[in-house]
Amino acid sequence: MVSLDKIKSSTNVNRLLAGLSRRDREQVLACCTLVQLTSGMVLVEAGHPMAQVYFPIGCTICLTTPTESGTQLGVSLIGNEGMLGSTLTTGVASLLVQASVQESGEAWRISRNKFLLLLVAMPTLRRRISSYLHLTLDYLIRKPTCCQFHLLEARLAFWLLMMHDRVDDDFFEMTHQMLADLLGVRRVGITLAARALQARGLISYRRGDITILDRKALITAACSCYGVTETAYERLLG
DSSP: OOOHHHHHHOSSOOHHHHTSOHHHHHHHHTTOEEEEEOTTOEEEOTTSBOSEEEEESSOEEEEEEEOTTSOEEEEEEEOTTOOBOGGGGGTOOBOSSEEEEEEOEEEEEEEHHHHHHHHHHOHHHHHHHHHHHHHHHHHHHHHHHHHHHSOHHHHHHHHHHHHHHHHTSSEEEOOHHHHHHHHTSOHHHHHHHHHHHHHTTSEEEETTEEEESOHHHHHHHSOTTTTHHHHHHHHHTO
16 A cells, blocks of 8 residues: 555656545555656557556656557657556457557556456546546547648657656657657658757757757647647546
8 A cells, every 4th residue: 555655755746646536546546556667668568458557657658559660650658647558448458559668757556457446436537537538539530640741840849749748847868769660750850850940949959868948939830739639638637
């Protein structure tokens, strides 16, 4: 069981859990373990059932699908706004994609069986997670249009903003190759797009270290996809 002191000592919070009542939130966290996840760690293999559910705090989890070239194409990004395991509300325990840690950090972890019991006992938790799953599906439906019609520089700005929202820090580590794999483009394309954003003073990029310098300008540079899910999140989940 997690003590209240341990809960209060966490530097960040998971926004999905933060929207619960204090009593419900403490009941959930009492069943959780606070863990440190490191970049590159595979949490769930594609096609395998989830044994654990994760609520990120300071880390990010990337969902990817393999390509014919052997790389992993980024599908979605999970940070402190959400969770890995939302499909369990529909009775589905397996993922068709791989879930791996992109940015190292803390997360709350709970076993699948304990989580399923909480869903039965706590209707408010189930409703919030169902709303989060709805937002995730909405994002995935819109993503192919983004990939087909939006310029790479704008898509890169969009992805960096998503990272910025979820790590709650202006600095994070990500190489050109990682970004290329996640966006499904050649590395040279990422190099040119990153240089363009840096030349405009929006970001600083050096050997895999990215720093957001001007968030407002980066939002302007991003494609119109940014803000749609974020606005819906605030409306549905607060």
